[in-house]
Amino acid sequence: MLPQPLLRGKRGLSPFIVVTKRLYGTNLVDILGPRRALVHKNTGEPRTVLYGASNTQQVHLRPGEVAIKFLLSPINPANLNTVEGTYPSKPILVPGFDEKNGDVFIGGNEGVAEVVKVAPNEQTDTAMLKEGDWVVMRKAQSGTWTNWRVMNASEVLRVPRKPVGSKVTEVFAATMMVNGLTALGLVSGIEPGSHLLQNGANSGVGQAVIQVAKNLNVKTINFVRDREDFSDVEKHLKELGATHIFPYSKLLDRAFKKEFAALRKGSPTKHAFNGIGGATATAMGALLDQDGHLFSYGGMSKEPLKIPVGLQIFRGLTCHGYWHSRVWSSLSQDTQAEWVNRLTSWKENGEFQDPKHEIITLKGDDSAVGDQMREVLDRLQKGMVGSKLLLKWE
Amino acid sequence: MLPQPLLRGKRGLSPFIVVTKRLYGTNLVDILGPRRALVHKNTGEPRTVLYGASNTQQVHLRPGEVAIKFLLSPINPANLNTVEGTYPSKPILVPGFDEKNGDVFIGGNEGVAEVVKVAPNEQTDTAMLKEGDWVVMRKAQSGTWTNWRVMNASEVLRVPRKPVGSKVTEVFAATMMVNGLTALGLVSGIEPGSHLLQNGANSGVGQAVIQVAKNLNVKTINFVRDREDFSDVEKHLKELGATHIFPYSKLLDRAFKKEFAALRKGSPTKHAFNGIGGATATAMGALLDQDGHLFSYGGMSKEPLKIPVGLQIFRGLTCHGYWHSRVWSSLSQDTQAEWVNRLTSWKENGEFQDPKHEIITLKGDDSAVGDQMREVLDRLQKGMVGSKLLLKWE
Missing domain, CATH: 3.40.50.720 (NAD(P)-binding Rossmann-like Domain)
Known part of the structure; x- marks a missing residue:
């Protein structure tokens, strides 16, 4: 089996070139620690199939990519339907993420993340983004219940914020x-x-x-x-x-x-x-x-x-x-950015309130994280949650 | 109260001119006999409110008008709902039609009629029509359960037929x-x-x-x-x-x-x-x-x-x-004519069959006609009619 970095090579480059490109830059795992996520191997009852998993394999940026660290990722009802397999849009398989079980789905479809590293500007996509920027996902089912990941810069949208004293909150974004x-x-x-x-x-x-x-x-x-x-x-x-x-x-x-x-x-x-x-x-x-x-x-x-x-x-x-x-996926990248900017400008002007929410800080090893998620699911099932739940990785 | 011909004067002409215009041409009642119709004074249960009525007042054509004699007029379910007052589009009151009861509604909203007299061609509307032409109604709720009437030429559409051996039937039209x-x-x-x-x-x-x-x-x-x-x-x-x-x-x-x-x-x-x-x-x-x-x-x-x-x-x-x-009333006269022509051409080419139907020939005086209608309504109520019912005046 080819190592992960080679499997991720697309765009018709030869494996040799892919390897060369991937070799430049730091191993992100050295900076950010292992990648961690709430995942499922199969669809089914969320309490049964969801679990915590980690990935320690080397990750390097390729041209056009950014490394993003999630700040907050909501649990929406549709996310649970996706885990169940009853939602019409299907999650995306992440090859080999779970070092024991192989290919898995990462839960979650929205969230706000901070750009922590941008690949050198060889493609225009990344020119728009710099470290410290906040981004949201362009695609649904992106897999946002994770601490950090690498994405193509074209897969995210920048959240515009005032440099100082911005009213744009993590919860809003x-x-x-x-x-x-x-x-x-x-x-x-x-x-x-x-x-x-x-x-x-x-x-x-x-x-x-x-x-x-x-x-x-x-x-x-x-x-x-x-x-x-x-x-x-x-x-x-x-x-x-x-x-x-x-x-x-x-x-x-x-x-x-x-x-x-x-x-x-x-x-x-x-x-x-x-x-x-x-x-x-x-x-x-x-x-x-x-x-x-x-x-x-x-x-x-x-x-x-x-x-x-x-x-x-x-x-x-x-x-x-x-x-x-x-509707969203039918919009061009520019129109999507306009929508995000429009909504965010209302927030910046104090014309949009944060939803009532509760932040679940995920602590400890994979097993502990899985237990925390099951507790949350139990509360949801019992109707004991009156506000938006958001996941945060410690 | 003003006599009927004056009441019917519109178009901003002075009563004197209207009278002058109306005076030319024959009194249609002399040719066609009294106007007769199935009418109702109020809305309500059709069996109770519908009755036969006649009108013997002089009728002359004004410029732009045509006299039409109905060949066949269907009884559609919506017609009965209109009589009941439960249909959203309301019937048109005919001032003074019933010589005893005054203003009444004439039932029926579709039918085919033959042009029996065309006013001299002082307006372009009538230029399109000649005696012997078949016409259908442009407006819903026109009041078609009648033997003959005068209409503005712009209120009807010509049914195109081959001069000889046409396959366009009265039932179809x-x-x-x-x-x-x-x-x-x-x-x-x-x-x-x-x-x-x-x-x-x-x-x-x-x-x-x-x-x-x-x-x-x-x-x-x-x-x-x-x-x-x-x-x-x-x-x-x-x-x-x-x-x-x-x-x-x-x-x-x-x-x-x-x-x-x-x-x-x-x-x-x-x-x-x-x-x-x-x-x-x-x-x-x-x-x-x-x-x-x-x-x-x-x-x-x-x-x-x-x-x-x-x-x-x-x-x-x-x-x-x-x-x-x-939908129909939102179309221009030209588009309506196109639709009628399109459908009729299929019929002319043998590509459209007549619906299963039964013709009710209305015979006798007003009272007899009313009785016939009540019989039909009884049969409809009992579900004893499996085909389209069409009224024909003897």
Whole structure:
């Protein structure tokens, strides 16, 4: 079997040239220590298949590459579905990462990392990046539950920050791709001055939608589960910039239609975002203007969308899906950078709040790290987590 | 109260001029007899509110107008919903039509009529039409359950026919607007060589879709209710040009997926037409290619559309409504004429069959005509009608 560095050679270079190129520069393992990650060999129940693994093989930069050290990597629900093998987009196999078990998948699809080493500027890609820069991943399923790795500079996007006193936080940057950019993708086509509707308004995407909408001068009518602490949720979402917040019981009450007509006061109300499915999605569809659009990006309730055909035929309602990974991967590198810059500039200006979060610091050897992850998964399964979980390697 | 002819004066002419213009030409009632119609004063249960009425007032043509005599006028389900007041598009009030009850609605929204008199050619509109031409209505809810009427020439479209030996039948022309043109609107954007899916394939629209698709070189995979005479239906639909016909039980069977993949043999399958709602619509949506489109034009089952959000998000399924009246009214007069000509040319070439139909000849006085209509409504309610019903005035 060829050693790893040779296996990683692509671009049609002969093995000899690849070896030559890889030999220049330091062995990154000497600086950064072994590569470590939460990995799985097969797909399956996350608690069973996920484990900690390390890799001590020499790593050198090739032209165009950068070494990045992860600062924070979120655990998103879709990451666990990916581990289970039930998510439609598949993880990327990392050849030979686990020195005992060979090829494995590294978990995680988003996160913020710091550039710790840039290959000499033989390719334009790396010219954009310098040591100390923060970067986010261009591709979904990049494998971000790892302490550090080498990537092609074209696979990451720089997060612009003020040199001194930046308000761009690690938490913001780590969670921007799944929540913030999904919200930007959903909201950015909507006419300023309009109202949008959303259910699941207290979710990660929901909170991001409120903030993106506020920054784009779009008003939000938000619906959340009925709950005892409704007034706390209302207060929090209003602080983020929500225009109105109602519990689902109100949305599902026929009498609400009149109140709704009054509060939207004739401004266009053509878009609703559904992260839940079921009755609340139907009710939002029925409140939209003629020729409205209902976008589903999630289905937390596991109930299907139920739409009376009359709403579609006579009221002209169109029901779309929105899969952010797919929208995102269809954008050019420049457009992706624009989206990241746009969102980040709001954060820099104090117009975007960090999500509620909890940082899990991974400590000890591979076995200890695996145990920590299983504890987290247990808490998630029991519904004992009310905020975004982020992994950090000690 | 002003006499009817004055009430009908529009276009900003002074009453004096209107009277002058109306005075030229014959009193049409002298030639054609009283105007007669199936009318209703209020909306409500069709059996209760519909009745026969006559109008004996003088009628003269004004510039731009034509007198048309109806040959056949269908009874479509939507007509009855319009009488009930449950259909979203409202009928047009005919001032003073009923000499006893005043303003009434005339039933019916499509039909074929023969031009019996054209006003002298002072306006270009009438230049296109000559006596003996067949015409169909440009507007929905025109009020076609009548023996004859005067319309502006711009409100009708000429049905092109060979001068001798034309294959264009009255039945075809009378039913073209609701079934044929809906089918053309649905199918015309689909890439030749593709497959389309439809439920309710044995309905009026369903049969028209099969024939339009065949003429546009689009293959159809058709689903119909399970029934004892399935092979008869299959035979009939195959004669119309259907590519495949299956009962709903097959469509709803998970094992069908494999058979389906084989029969469509890799040709694009991006469109499904739903006239039914419920489970068969969902199943069709699940069979479509990535980024498919499910168009609902009806909901015979009265069940809502039920779409798992994953089909929308990950499979990119978009669900649209299709309301033919609305699509049609958005087209220019030229485009409408093109659609009519396109459909009619297929008929002329023997590429379009008449729907199964039954002609109801309305005989006797207003009271007798009303009784006949009530008999028909009773049969419809009991589900004793398996073909398209068409009204003809004796």
